[in-house]
Amino acid sequence: MNTPLSLLFQRMRVPLVVLIGAYAVATLGFTLIPGYDDSGEPWTMNFLHAFYVVSYTGSTIGFGEIPAEFSDGQRMWALLCIYMTVFAWLFAIGSLVGLVRDDAFHEALGRRQLQRTIRGIRAPFYLICGYGGAGSMLVDNLVKSSRRVVVVDRSADAIRDLQLQDYNVQVPGFRLDASVPESLIKAGLQNRWCAGLLALTDSDETNLKIALAGRLLNQKVSVAARADSAATSRNMISFETGFVIRPAEEFAQRATLAVTRPQAYQLYERLSEAGARQKWESDARLDGIWLICGQDDFGRLLAEQLEREGVATRIIAEDGDQAGWPRGSIFGPSSEGDTLEQAGIGEVTGLITTHANDAENLSTIMTALMLNPELLVIARENHLHNRQLFEEAGTHLTCSVSGIVASAIRPVLEAPMVPAFFEAMLGRDEGWSRDCLKRIHDRIGEERVQYWSSRVSEKRTPPLAEIIESGGEFTVGMLTLDPRDRNEKLDALVLMIGREDHVLLLPDEDEPLAMGDRILFCGTPHSAELIWAVAVDPDVVRYLQSGHPRLASRPWWWRTAASP
Amino acid sequence: MNPEKVVFAFFILLALTLNFGFFIGEMDNPDHHNAYELFAAIAVSLIATVMKMGERTHIGAVLLASSLVADLQLLAAALVWGVAVHVTDAGLTPAVMASVVSLSGGALLANIVSTVVVLIETNRFRR
Numbered sequence: 001m002n003t004p005l006s007l008l009f010q011r012m013r014v015p016l017v018v019l020i021g022a023y024a025v026a027t028l029g030f031t032l033i034p035g036y037d038d039s040g041e042p043w044t045m046n047f048l049h050a051f052y053v054v055s056y057t058g059s060t061i062g063f064g065e066i067p068a069e070f071s072d073g074q075r076m077w078a079l080l081c082i083y084m085t086v087f088a089w090l091f092a093i094g095s096l097v098g099l100v101r102d103d104a105f106h107e108a109l110g111r112r113q114l115q116r117t118i119r120g121i122r123a124p125f126y127l128i129c130g131y132g133g134a135g136s137m138l139v140d141n142l143v144k145s146s147r148r149v150v151v152v153d154r155s156a157d158a159i160r161d162l163q164l165q166d167y168n169v170q171v172p173g174f175r176l177d178a179s180v181p182e183s184l185i186k187a188g189l190q191n192r193w194c195a196g197l198l199a200l201t202d203s204d205e206t207n208l209k210i211a212l213a214g215r216l217l218n219q220k221v222s223v224a225a226r227a228d229s230a231a232t233s234r235n236m237i238s239f240e241t242g243f244v245i246r247p248a249e250e251f252a253q254r255a256t257l258a259v260t261r262p263q264a265y266q267l268y269e270r271l272s273e274a275g276a277r278q279k280w281e282s283d284a285r286l287d288g289i290w291l292i293c294g295q296d297d298f299g300r301l302l303a304e305q306l307e308r309e310g311v312a313t314r315i316i317a318e319d320g321d322q323a324g325w326p327r328g329s330i331f332g333p334s335s336e337g338d339t340l341e342q343a344g345i346g347e348v349t350g351l352i353t354t355h356a357n358d359a360e361n362l363s364t365i366m367t368a369l370m371l372n373p374e375l376l377v378i379a380r381e382n383h384l385h386n387r388q389l390f391e392e393a394g395t396h397l398t399c400s401v402s403g404i405v406a407s408a409i410r411p412v413l414e415a416p417m418v419p420a421f422f423e424a425m426l427g428r429d430e431g432w433s434r435d436c437l438k439r440i441h442d443r444i445g446e447e448r449v450q451y452w453s454s455r456v457s458e459k460r461t462p463p464l465a466e467i468i469e470s471g472g473e474f475t476v477g478m479l480t481l482d483p484r485d486r487n488e489k490l491d492a493l494v495l496m497i498g499r500e501d502h503v504l505l506l507p508d509e510d511e512p513l514a515m516g517d518r519i520l521f522c523g524t525p526h527s528a529e530l531i532w533a534v535a536v537d538p539d540v541v542r543y544l545q546s547g548h549p550r551l552a553s554r555p556w557w558w559r560t561a562a563s564p
Numbered sequence: 565m566n567p568e569k570v571v572f573a574f575f576i577l578l579a580l581t582l583n584f585g586f587f588i589g590e591m592d593n594p595d596h597h598n599a600y601e602l603f604a605a606i607a608v609s610l611i612a613t614v615m616k617m618g619e620r621t622h623i624g625a626v627l628l629a630s631s632l633v634a635d636l637q638l639l640a641a642a643l644v645w646g647v648a649v650h651v652t653d654a655g656l657t658p659a660v661m662a663s664v665v666s667l668s669g670g671a672l673l674a675n676i677v678s679t680v681v682v683l684i685e686t687n688r689f690r691r
Contacts, residue, residue: 003620006618006619006620007618008618009617009618010617010618012614012617013614013615013617013618016614016617017611017614017615020607020610020611020614021607021611023607024603024604024607027603028600028603031600031603046599046649046650047599047603047642047646048646048649048650
């Protein structure tokens with residue numbers, strides 16, 4: 001790639017040579033052509049005068065005939081000079097203006113500036129490839145939790161969208177093809193502050209290339225990628241991509257939870273914040289047959305998972321034969337009443353539409369609700385801007401693909417322990433989920449949550465380690481007390497403690513901490529900042545533990561006087 | 565044969581030869597150093613500088629630097645000449661002439677360097 005300066009000089013080479021040439025010829029001419037003074041004696045200009053005349057003529061200032069009245073020969077030459085130099089100037093200025101309006105020059109200038117911005121980022125940043133639905137949600141989320149983000153997308157429209165967003169920090173957006181490794185390097189993949197690489201484009205092949213490039217070009221970054229097909233997903237896991245999200249699997253898992261374990265689903269939705277709340281009554285009857293409409297993996301995986309959980313399902317596929325589909329499947333367009341009647345729309349509990357096309361999902365929902373107004377409806381939403389239509393159509397649970405991708409990736413970026421927590425959480429029963437939900441509600445309310453993790457060790461949390469090593473006791477509950485006033489509690493909760501080879505899920509308040517504990521918190525961003533004080537300030541730790549005031553915040557000559 | 569390369573080498577060599585033509589002769593004798601030759605040397609040197617702009621190789625940078633040095637020296641020589649003759653009434657004394665010629669001698673050195681660099685690069689390409 002050319003730098004803007006070299007591009008400028010390359011384009012300006014000819015105009016500048018023309019300009020210098022014109023001036024040289026004009027000046028030379030004036031020194032050669034004789035003029036005649038009053039007495040008829042010939043004289044010629046020296047270089048100083050000649051250059052002076054050419055300069056004020058060329059720049060169209062025109063002082064007149066200096067130093068003396070010109071002869072006819074000199075006037076003819078002056079005439080020539082005027083047209084020559086003015087043309088040369090117009091040519092030079094025209095080229096310059098053309099260059100400034102040139103797209104390639106703009107591109108070079110813009111990239112240069114963006115790269116300077118990236119070099120100026122002195123905090124960990126995430127490199128997001130693909131600014132579609134999931135990409136834009138993640139950027140929004142990360143920027144609002146004051147993290148730095150760099151975006152790469154192939155489409156100029158997407159980058160323009162990004163630039164029009166009103167964020168309080170600059171989010172550099174590159175219009176580059178992310179499947180080319182060089183683009184990723186330009187966007188800062190090998191920068192020492194690059195903390196994560198996210199492959200969120202709509203093409204599996206591109207995502208695979210990005211994940212590979214991330215693994216090979218910078219071993220330190222954590223890579224998270226989206227994979228639509230099972231093969232790509234397996235492929236990515238095979239070379240140890242940090243986190244692979246397959247929308248069809250996530251959708252199947254969510255819908256299954258919603259149908260079989262409402263409390264667990266509520267908890268999962270509360271913690272992942274995908275914007276997909278269920279809107280049926282808590283005592284709604286969920287047993288019975290569920291009708292699944294869809295042709296691709298979303299419907300297939302969901303049907304398999306529901307059957308495994310013991311829920312009866314029936315599939316309406318667009319086309320195909322009995323061989324590839326479970327027994328009892330119906331074939332035909334699901335948006336037509338006949339097909340739905342054939343599938344027994346009157347006797348089923350609910351309908352799940354999983355088409356890749358939102359119009360088809362919507363028309364299926366509307367037809368089905370006309371035939372059976374009692375239906376519970378779960379829908380796959382492919383484009384974020386259709387949300388309102390789904391709401392109006394009477395959907396009870398709208399699961400947006402972008403939303404589930406973004407909400408699955410965000411917690412992992414914040415704390416790598418989160419997937420382990422979710423796994424353990426989903427292994428518990430409904431009663432536990434209800435308790436957990438209640439505790440989160442009591443402590444945090446309905447605020448947006450953030451995850452972070454820490455570790456009890458001499459390196460990470462020296463004051464905590466000191467207390468525990470000297471035989472003192474510091475409990476889980478003390479961690480989330482307000483360091484400014486011990487009687488207040490912060491909007492934060494310890495979700496899990498990893499201790500040696502087992503985990504404590506949602507530990508009790510009076511559980512003592514031990515050396516080497518890995519703690520997973522969730523809470524508001526504000527409480528996250530306050531809890532950091534616990535990690536570093538011995539006085540805060542002593543205050544939280546014993547309730548003694550924070551003496552060390554006073555100077556030493558006060559301290560002796562204040563202590564008994 | 566690449567016409568662009570011909571023009572490039574032509575201007576660099578012409579800058580050197582004109583510079584040399586002005587420089588040669590008795591140092592403080594105004595009769596041996598023609599003003600037109602100095603003028604031509606300056607014009608060609610400026611054009612050579614523009615031709616070298618925009619090269620992003622390391623050798624391109626050295627070429628551009630040597631050309632800028634030559635420009636600076638030649639313009640300084642012209643300035644000394646002009647000031648001595650027109651601004652002060654010192655005129656073209658042997659002392660003034662000597663300093664003009666020595667300045668152009670510095671430019672000559674810079675031009676030789678850039679010609680040598682061009683020759684080296686040409687040689688390198690042939691291998």
